[in-house]
Each structure stands twice: as structure tokens, then as C-alpha cells.
Amino acid sequence: MSIKEEIIELKEELEVTIVAHFYQKDEVFNMADFTGDSLELAKFASKDKNPNLIFCGVGFMGQSVKILAPKKRVMMPRIACCAMAKMIDVDYYRQNVQILEQSGINKEDIMPVTYINSSAEVKAEVGKMGGYVCTSSNAKIIIKRALQSGKKILFVPDKCLGQNIAIDMGLKSCVVGDGNDPRDADIICYNGFCSVHQLFELEDIEFYRKKFPGILIVTHPECKPEVCAKSDFVGSTSQIIKYIKELPLEQKVAVGTEYNMVNRLREKNTYVLSSTKPECPTMNETRLEDLRDTLLSIKRGEYANEINISEETRRYAFEALNRMFEI
Ligand code: 13P
Ligand code: SF4
Numbered sequence: 001m002s003i004k005e006e007i008i009e010l011k012e013e014l015e016v017t018i019v020a021h022f023y024q025k026d027e028v029f030n031m032a033d034f035t036g037d038s039l040e041l042a043k044f045a046s047k048d049k050n051p052n053l054i055f056c057g058v059g060f061m062g063q064s065v066k067i068l069a070p071k072k073r074v075m076m077p078r079i080a081c082c083a084m085a086k087m088i089d090v091d092y093y094r095q096n097v098q099i100l101e102q103s104g105i106n107k108e109d110i111m112p113v114t115y116i117n118s119s120a121e122v123k124a125e126v127g128k129m130g131g132y133v134c135t136s137s138n139a140k141i142i143i144k145r146a147l148q149s150g151k152k153i154l155f156v157p158d159k160c161l162g163q164n165i166a167i168d169m170g171l172k173s174c175v176v177g178d179g180n181d182p183r184d185a186d187i188i189c190y191n192g193f194c195s196v197h198q199l200f201e202l203e204d205i206e207f208y209r210k211k212f213p214g215i216l217i218v219t220h221p222e223c224k225p226e227v228c229a230k231s232d233f234v235g236s237t238s239q240i241i242k243y244i245k246e247l248p249l250e251q252k253v254a255v256g257t258e259y260n261m262v263n264r265l266r267e268k269n270t271y272v273l274s275s276t277k278p279e280c281p282t283m284n285e286t287r288l289e290d291l292r293d294t295l296l297s298i299k300r301g302e303y304a305n306e307i308n309i310s311e312e313t314r315r316y317a318f319e320a321l322n323r324m325f326e327i
Helices: 003-013 038-047 059-068 090-102 120-128 139-147 159-169 202-211 225-229 237-245 259-263 288-299 311-326
Strands: 016-021 034-036 052-056 073-075 110-115 132-134 152-156 173-175 187-189 216-219 253-256 270-272
Touching: 003 016, 003 288, 016 038, 016 288, 034 038, 038 052, 038 059, 052 059, 052 288, 059 073, 059 120, 059 311, 073 288, 090 110, 090 120, 090 152, 110 120, 110 139, 120 132, 120 311, 132 139, 132 311, 139 152, 139 159, 152 159, 159 173, 159 187, 159 225, 202 216, 202 225, 202 253, 216 237, 237 253, 237 259, 259 270
Parallel strands: 016 034, 016 052, 052 073, 110 132, 110 152, 152 187, 173 187, 216 253, 253 270
Antiparallel strands: none
């Protein structure tokens, strides 16, 4: 029996749902009951009726489901940690708040917003300060709401997403430690980024525009601000898929996001906006064998790589996540 057949058989036998992010390898992606972007996956998985969930993605995604649905058993074939989420922990977060305080901004005047690509512990810190979680598909709406508090936004950990939203909304932004006075900025960004989305450069856009006049450039908001500024469309993974689906088949498009997703978008007239292969190393850790082994562990009652979060952390992280869902 092939691994694929084993997985199908085990799935029928066990009370389990498998979800996968768009960046997963095809072989894993094709085994999922539901696929989506970070927001869609968190929403779907937390409401799903099965007691067991296997999340094919990166650590913060599985954690988000556990925060929202603590009674559910959430397992990951690999506990692969998003490199951007790893750039911030509770100590770094507190240090950044302190830096702002030393610059003359009172803690009470800071409204934190964390990108969902962060650990449960960082989300909890944000929750304690009355802040919000956002995803790439709703960052603008959440920041708009957060600004209604009249406070300055501390946006963690992705400086590119924070800067891109600021440009889009005509607001001033800075990055902690960049030499600018944070008191002059509306959105103060933590100095984190996604190494995969940093690969897309202005030269890549120039190259494709020259080679195929009329080509459309589509990027994810984790790309550098100068790259997003020159793009025809900027959106989350789901928004990119929807945008491209609605284009006429003959329309050429170059896409700046993870390779696995771009590769399955369309058969023709779709290009990766880079001369190198933009693969997310941690998303690509999950293999078909790992998925099969996780299912086997459920059958044995062992529940491999189960996500556990302390109740205190979960409670505060839930506050930040729930504020997003309430909007
Ligand atoms: P989406 O929320 O757009 O799926 O993005 C998640 C991510 O990690 C992008 O790098
Ligand atoms: Fe994290 Fe970047 Fe991978 Fe997305 S592509 S999971 S932000 S490292």
C-alpha cells in the first residue's frame, strides 16, 4: 500500500480532520480536507466538529486553533516554526515597549497589534495590553480599529506588513531602532521580516515588465514596501488566488509569494517573481510520511506533536485573537 493509500484509510478509520496551508508541498496539500490562508484555517479548524485536528503548516497556525478551541486535540506532523514568528519572543517584545517608553511614549499610549505569525506567548503579551491580532487579509481593518484608541500602534513582528499598511493608509511609520523618533510615527514596527518574501526585488519587477509588457505583478504584503508599491495587486494568499482566478487565461502574471502556491496557481502564463526558488523552509518540512505517522500515533492513542499551551497564556492570547474576530 502506498503512503497516500495508508493516509486515506487511516482518515476513514479515525475521527480526524486534516487542514493545510497553501504553502505546503503538493503531496501533503492534496491530502487535506480543508485548505486556506491563516485566517480561514484558524476559523474553519476551530469550529470543526472532529475532536482531532492535524494541522499541516507552521507552529503559530496550530497554536491559533488551540487558543480558539482549547478542548480540541491539535497535532502537527512537524512542529516547524515560522522563521518570522521566531524573530520575536516575550523578552524582545518587552524590550521594544521599554525602548518606546524611553523615547517618551507612555505604555498606556501604546496599542499593540501582532501579526498572527507570532507565538502564543507574544499574542498573550499583546492581549494583556488590550491589543489585537491581525492576519495579512485583515491587517488594514484591524489597524484602523486599533487607531481609534488614539494611541500609537506597536506592530510586531513584520516590519514590511506594518510599513505597507501605513503607506496604504497615508500614515507615518518607523522601525524601532532605525534612528527615527517613534513619537513622529503612527505605526511603530518591530524589526522583523520574512526571509522568503525578502527575495522579491524591484529588479525582478523591472525584468518581467520589460520581458512581457502588460504583465501583472502580484505580491504578498510581507514583501518589501518598494516592491509592493510597484505591484498591480497586493494581498494575502487567498486574496492572490482569487485575484488570479478572475484574470483571463491569456493574461500573464508574475507572483511574489511562496513557490508551492505559485506553482499550482495556473498551468500557463504564471511566473515566479524571482530568479531563485522562493521556498519556505519550515513549511516544506512537512512530508507525507510525517502526516501518515501522525495519523498512526492517533490510532495508538499517543497523539504525536500535540500542541499544548498553558491556560494563562491561552486566556490572554485568546483576548487578542478574539478582538480580531469581533471586528
Ligand atoms: P496568509 O495569511 O496570507 O496565508 O500568509 C501566511 C504566511 O505565512 C505568509 O508568509
Ligand atoms: Fe513564516 Fe515567511 Fe514561511 Fe510565511 S513564508 S511561514 S512568514 S517564514
